[in-house]
Amino acid sequence: MPREEHPEPGGEDRIGQLPPGGERLVIENCAVATVDAEGTEYPSGHLVLAGGLIESLGPGRAPADLPGPMRRIDASGHLATPGLVNTHHHFYQWLTRGLATDHKLFDWLVALYPTWARIDEPMVHAAAGGSLAMMARGGVTTAMDHHYVFPRGTGDLSGAIVRAAGETGVRLTLARGSMDRGESAGGLPPDFAVESLDQALAATEATVDAHHDASFGAMTQIAVAPCSPFSVSTELMREGAELARRKGVRLHTHGSETREEEAFCHELFGMGPTDYFESTGWLGEDVWMAHCVHMNDSDLAAFARTRTGVAHCPSSNARLAAGIARVPDMLAAGIPVGLGVDGTASNESGELHTELRNSLLVNRLGPHREAALTAREALRLATFGGAEVLGRAREIGSLEPGKLADLVLWRMDTLAHSTIADPVSALVLGAPAPVTLSLVGGRPVVEDGRLLGVDEEALARRTRAEAQRLAGLGTA
Numbered sequence: 068m069p070r071e072e073h074p075e076p077g078g079e080d081r082i083g084q085l086p087p088g089g090e091r092l093v094i095e096n097c098a099v100a101t102v103d104a105e106g107t108e109y110p111s112g113h114l115v116l117a118g119g120l121i122e123s124l125g126p127g128r129a130p131a132d133l134p135g136p137m138r139r140i141d142a143s144g145h146l147a148t149p150g151l152v153n154t155h156h157h158f159y160q161w162l163t164r165g166l167a168t169d170h171k172l173f174d175w176l177v178a179l180y181p182t183w184a185r186i187d188e189p190m191v192h193a194a195a196g197g198s199l200a201m202m203a204r205g206g207v208t209t210a211m212d213h214h215y216v217f218p219r220g221t222g223d224l225s226g227a228i229v230r231a232a233g234e235t236g237v238r239l240t241l242a243r244g245s246m247d248r249g250e251s252a253g254g255l256p257p258d259f260a261v262e263s264l265d266q267a268l269a270a271t272e273a274t275v276d277a278h279h280d281a282s283f284g285a286m287t288q289i290a291v292a293p294c295s296p297f298s299v300s301t302e303l304m305r306e307g308a309e310l311a312r313r314k315g316v317r318l319h320t321h322g323s324e325t326r327e328e329e330a331f332c333h334e335l336f337g338m339g340p341t342d343y344f345e346s347t348g349w350l351g352e353d354v355w356m357a358h359c360v361h362m363n364d365s366d367l368a369a370f371a372r373t374r375t376g377v378a379h380c381p382s383s384n385a386r387l388a389a390g391i392a393r394v395p396d397m398l399a400a401g402i403p404v405g406l407g408v409d410g411t412a413s414n415e416s417g418e419l420h421t422e423l424r425n426s427l428l429v430n431r432l433g434p435h436r437e438a439a440l441t442a443r444e445a446l447r448l449a450t451f452g453g454a455e456v457l458g459r460a461r462e463i464g465s466l467e468p469g470k471l472a473d474l475v476l477w478r479m480d481t482l483a484h485s486t487i488a489d490p491v492s493a494l495v496l497g498a499p500a501p502v503t504l505s506l507v508g509g510r511p512v513v514e515d516g517r518l519l520g521v522d523e524e525a526l527a528r529r530t531r532a533e534a535q536r537l538a539g540l541g542t543a
């Protein structure tokens with residue numbers, strides 16, 4: 068921890084925890100990258116937190132005459148940023164990392180579906196715990212899970228995912244996925260891995276009713292998320308969109324990930340993916356889509372016109388040889404873009420820092436070269452951009468008075484970063500920075516690189532045992 072000054076005598080709370088009695092937490096002497104609309108930064112600044120919110124922030128030290136009880140943290144040598152926001156993931160894949168490592172998307176899916184179709188509730192709970200822990204340890208304060216494999220009779224998988232997020236202490240958007248186009252209907256997943264149209268819609272609605280919280284500061288939100296055009300019927304796309312709008316929740320799916328998907332859409336629907344999405348009600352400011360790699364100018368114009376968001380997943384796109392999404396063009400067109408790790412079967416690290424770094428590096432390999440993305444634009448994708456695509460830009464994604472106290476103190480004075488003068492460049496381009504403190508609504512989730520809600524070693528053993536059990540079922 069940074070040095071704590073003037074601790075409350077006899078206080079038993081953890082540093083950073085904000086009891087409802089109005090005690091303030093003051094963090095000072097750190098660099099601050101607010102990621103607000105102006106990109107305001109303070110080489111040495113302060114933040115005042117109260118009641119789970121950011122009360123004030125600014126340059127220099129905090130005012131000496133703040134009223135009431137408070138704790139002060141001397142965060143010298145640190146950079147404060149908004150907590151990172153992950154916008155695309157498949158937690159269950161934590162149990163199938165490192166398989167089909169030399170495949171492109173469709174072959175990779177066909178290789179893994181039979182194993183994925185054998186998941187059950189204890190496996191999903193363990194896998195969600197592993198995925199969430201890895202991200203939280205790396206500064207993610209809002210996570211997202213697109214879960215679309217629901218084998219029959221395997222328990223309450225959505226409930227297990229929500230439970231795991233509660234144990235880790237981060238905010239969650241659970242995108243309740245679905246597949247109803249099995250092999251016999253021209254889809255990629257085996258028939259035994261898909262639901263019927265009615266089952267998928269009813270179970271999705273039940274998940275919204277059980278877990279969605281629309282209030283400011285919600286810890287859990289639900290989105291409607293049929294998997295992809297090649298695993299979902301047109302009826303499920305259309306009726307899923309209607310369901311989402313009737314319930315007032317967001318819509319998510321995979322889109323325009325590969326050339327094969329584009330060819331598949333032309334063959335089956337007589338149009339490309341973006342036109343297909345538009346024809347089924349799937350463009351709009353309440354929609355965000357993973358990947359969006361193969362987009363022409365008119366596709367980008369349609370996304371910009373409708374304010375449809377994008378979850379950019381550069382590591383997964385590289386791992387599966389999908390291509391490079393046109394992120395600089397998306398940003399120039401005003402399309403909301405966030406970052407996603409994607410499932411860990413196609414991005415084994417499962418850390419968002421990898422995406423922060425790779426979004427910059429991969430896009431510089433595209434046509435815009437060195438002008439593609441700056442370090443600050445990459446940080447914006449990982450924070451405010453993510454908040455926008457999850458529909459939470461009012462609450463999170465930047466450090467501003469009145470927003471939730473979701474923030475990270477990154478240590479910048481160790482061997483890994485101490486010779487990089489600019490802390491934002493150090494964070495984006497350097498090694499993953501140690502997380503000294505990560506707060507979600509003012510509550511500490513990580514202290515000194517250690518998860519507070521989860522026993523990491525026990526979780527490593529449990530996830531390994533569940534991965535072995537799944538592998539055993541796959542060969543049985």
Ligand SMILES: [Zn+2]
Binds near residue numbers: 155156
């Ligand atoms: Zn995905």
